[in-house]
Amino acid sequence: MASTHNGAEGGMPDPIHQFEIKRLLPLELFGLDASFTNSALYMIITVAVTFGFLMYATRGRSLVPSRIQSLAEIAYEFIAKMVRDSAGKAGMQFFPLVFTLFMFILIANMISMVPGSFTVMSHIGVTAALALLVFATVIISGLIKHGFGFLKLFVPSGVPIYVLPLVSLIEIVSFLSRPVSHSVRLFANMLAGHITLKVFGGFAVMLIGSGTYAALTPLPVFMAIAITALEFLVSFLQAYVFAMLTCMYLNDALHPSH
């Protein structure tokens, strides 16, 4: 809302500019644009940071963990508990997937909080790819484990036969809506949060150069600080929600009848 309002004013930094994809190494494969972009660069940084952190944290493998090792252990136990709670013991076979997704999203979001960096999760293409990966995993592993029994997911028990077709249709629509809500939530939250941050930062810059109104500058600065704290919380919560929903969907693949 504020972003459209400030678009009319001159001299304000464009809050959308930060999400622009830039080609760093132009490359075309089979007629497709496969350039190495700033988004790809930040994904690689994310993976490198995650990998480096976990490797460094677990290098000692001491019984009494050092601080950084206990950080890694907390992350592990947090996700392991989440998987066990929502998908049962059998869900632990999907632990690597859930942990990877959680760490990737968390670290990408945290890196995006560094001023000037690119927000990987602000593009629906990225989050949709992650959500579709989960969606495909649920369908494929569900079909492998239960065969046609997996379709019981769409046939709730205890429903009278004459409304069953309608209820099944509703269940199918609900099932198909999962990757949409799964991806839109993450992308929209990151996008909106970073736009808000930039807008308040922009207000501060505008006010400080506006003569008498410069006295009001602390207001948007305080707002920006408060929103920065909120964004850190949202960054973590979004990674948590994404991982938790992944567990819940995987639970359906393991136990289709509910």
Place this chain on the structure above:
Amino acid sequence: MTNGSKGDAPENGAPDPREKEALERRLEGLGQRLDKIRSEEAAKAEAEEDARIHSRGMAYGLRMASELVGAVLVGGLIGFGLDTLLGTVPWFFLFFFVLGLIAGIRNVIRGFERLQAEIAAKTRGDIGTDIRNSDDDD
């Protein structure tokens, strides 16, 4: 007068009652300190638990809105796709739009039931007692 074998100072019997009193006072003080630490620890644990439940509530809130919108969106898209394929604008769209709405509301209700069950399991059936601010009294 009473024998000193029980106390810490067995060598003479005269200061025994006073010493006993002092010991008791010390014991009482120790107990009080222990109680204080215990209640502090309990309060801290409770605050942590509250914070966890609060952040879970926030995560839940973030989830539900998109759950509803996503289902309506997908329902509308399916209907619109069928309509353009079969040339029956707007009937499939209307039908699947309503289906999407129902599915979305079902998702929200189901999510709420799950959360409720989780809280009920944690509070042994007393829904509402555990969710409070850390500054509430007990």
